[in-house]
Amino acid sequence: MTGIADVHEGASPQQLDLFLTGPLFFDIIFTGLHADPQPGTETMADGMGSLPGGVANMAVAAARLGLRTGLAAGFGDDAYGQWNWELLQDREGIDLSRSQVLPGWHSPVTVSINRRDDRSMVTHTDEMPVSTSELVGATPPDARAYFVDLGDAAAYTEGETPWWAAAKQQGxxxxxxxxxxxxxxxxxxxxxxxxGCHSxxxxxxxxxxxxxxxxxxxxxxxxxDRVPLAVVTxxxxxxxxxxxxxxEEARVASVPVNMxxxxxxxxxFAAAMITGTLNSWPxxxxxxxxxxCAGLAVQNFGGSLGSPxxxxxxxxxxxxxxxxxxDDAAHALLQRFSFIDCLLKRDAPASRRARATIDFMH
Structure with missing residues (x-):
């Protein structure tokens, strides 16, 4: 098996492993609600976190797994957008050279309310004043893999050749x-x-x-019948x-965790699947x-800062x-994941862990 340390083998120093596009959000997450919110009442929550959401979830997850990651997204010209930019670029090491801060544009915001193993969300977003193609530019960055949201109206226009088509032709x-x-x-x-998509x-x-x-x-x-790699979660x-x-065809169970x-x-999940595919794992x-990776993420706030x-x-x-x-169940779990032993023998760097809140005063 090819290890994660080999994921950059054969790649140029400037080449990205993964380039992503998609909507970016500022997420506010509440957990452990004491009761369902009702009109005219106040409901207390045991936990709260603020963090980049949307496409940032996958970007951070990929970067933490060692992929050189680039992102093209629109950032609001406000405190939310400024914090998202600093966290993604400076703390998580994501290349934002194809992203833009859009003057006068309000950052999209989502409030997620978690209760009884389910969640409700409230979102506010204004239409982004530039298209995803404009963010990416005439020539997409050199990357081994691309992730695209085909449901993003700013990224895909019926009847037009998508921006990633030329990159796909290059392998x-x-x-x-x-x-x-x-x-x-x-x-x-x-x-x-x-x-033309791989997966x-x-x-x-x-x-x-x-x-x-x-x-x-x-x-x-x-x-x-439509793509070489079909995955259903x-x-x-x-x-x-x-x-x-x-x-190959395979099905696996989830990993037991406290969500x-x-x-x-x-x-x-997608970031980890891309990581394994670039490494040519079974x-x-x-x-x-x-x-x-998805199981470890749900034990923390949000997909971005909770990603392992x-x-x-x-x-x-x-x-x-x-x-x-x-514990026989733990023994079975150990056997199931024995394939990652060779990956974990090397010195694992400490994960970057930005706090799930707007910064504390230092």
């Missing part, structure tokens, strides 16, 4: 998502946007709706995938690695190892 892998269809139409022709990573509800199928398994096989039930290039906040878990190992780095994975491995002496 880069394009990973794509479509997201939730607010219209409720779930037009199957929307999947035509996947033409599609929807959740099972989205996958069944877009393919007009009645089971996640049927949806997966329908999507495998199953929430608490794990994930499954078909890789037409290698001929605090599920925001961005799918983005963390499909089952890629799925297991992605479910593990290699030191977090090493700590998890050590904790499971300690439990194996008196």
């Amino acid at each position: 880069a892998l394009v990973f794509a998502d479509l997201g939730w269809d607010d219209s409720g139409e779930w037009d199957p022709h929307t999947l035509d946007r996947l033409d 599609f990573l929807p959740n099972h509800v989205e996958a069944m709706a877009y393919t007009s199928t009645s089971s996640p398994e049927a949806a997966l096989h329908a999507l495998a 199953l929430g608490a039930q794990g994930a499954m995938a078909i890789d037409q290039i290698t001929g 605090l906040d599920a925001t961005g878990a799918g983005d963390v 499909l089952v190992d890629r799925l297991n690695f992605a479910t593990l 780095g290699w030191s977090d994975l090493a700590q998890w491995r050590a904790e499971v190892l300690q439990q194996t002496q008196h």
Whole structure:
């Protein structure tokens, strides 16, 4: 197996491993509500965090797993946008050379309220004054992989050649998502946007709706006819995938964790799946690695700042190892993830850990 230390092998010093585009948000997350919010009442929460959201979830997760990561996004010209920029560039090491601060534009904001293993969200956003293509520029940055949100109106216009098409012709892998269809139409022709993409990573509800199928398994096989790597996430039930290039098909269970906040878990999963694909891991190992990273992320606030780095994975491995002496389930878990042992033998750098709040005074 190729280790994470080899992910840059053969790449030029200027080449990115992953370049992403998509909407960026300032997320405010409340956890542990004592009661459901009701009109005319005040509800207390046990926990609260503020952090970059949207496409930032995947960007941070990828950077913490060692991928050289670049991001093209619009940042609001306000305190939220300034904090997002500083955190992503200075603290998480993400290349923002294709991003812009947009004068007079209000940062999109989402408030996520978590209660009883579910969440509700309230979002405010104004239309971004520039398109994603304008942010990316005439020539996309050199990267081994791209992630695109095909449901982002600013990134994809029907009838026009998408900005990433030329990059794909140069051998880069394009990973794509479509997201939730607010219209409720779930037009199957929307999947035509996947033409030229390497991978599609929807959740099972989205996958069944877009393919007009009645089971996640049927949806997966329908999507495998459209992209070389089809992946369907199953929430608490794990994930499954078909890789037409290698001929592999696999399904894995989720990792048992104490969930605090599920925001961005799918983005963390995708970042880990991209990491494994760039390393040419077997499909089952890629799925297991992605479910593990997503599982560790939901134990913290948000998908971005909650995403694990290699030191977090090493700590998890050590904790499971300690439990194996008196816990058969832990022993089975250790065997399932034995493939990451060779990755964790090297010195794992401490993860960058920006606080999940607007900065404290120092």
